[in-house]
Amino acid sequence: MKAKKIPSRICVGCRQANEKKNMIRVVKSAEQGVSLDETGKMNGRGAYICKKKDCLELALKSKGLERSLKTGIPPEVIGLLREEMKEIEAR
Numbered sequence: 001m002k003a004k005k006i007p008s009r010i011c012v013g014c015r016q017a018n019e020k021k022n023m024i025r026v027v028k029s030a031e032q033g034v035s036l037d038e039t040g041k042m043n044g045r046g047a048y049i050c051k052k053k054d055c056l057e058l059a060l061k062s063k064g065l066e067r068s069l070k071t072g073i074p075p076e077v078i079g080l081l082r083e084e085m086k087e088i089e090a091r
Helices: 053-061 064-069 075-090
Strands: 008-010 017-019 023-029 033-037 045-050
Touching (some): 033 075, 045 053, 045 064, 053 064
16 A cells, blocks of 8 residues: 655745644735634645744745745734744744
8 A cells, every 4th residue: 555645845934844734834815914824724825834933033034934925024914923923832
């Protein structure tokens, strides 16, 4: 029997490949704007980040997140993303 393929994605912060289930998807959607998607199933254009605050900061600093989502990210949304990432790291 053939082994099931495990999907992997590249972090826009550290540029390391990792299993999709170990990453967080940041989504740009028409109805909600830019937000974190822990389930990985929200509609919209997505970019993946490791579950580390450092990777989010690196993605913001290098503008990798903006390039992946093809949009500018407002400062208030960046603050919300940082807060949500703190909650995820605390778990």
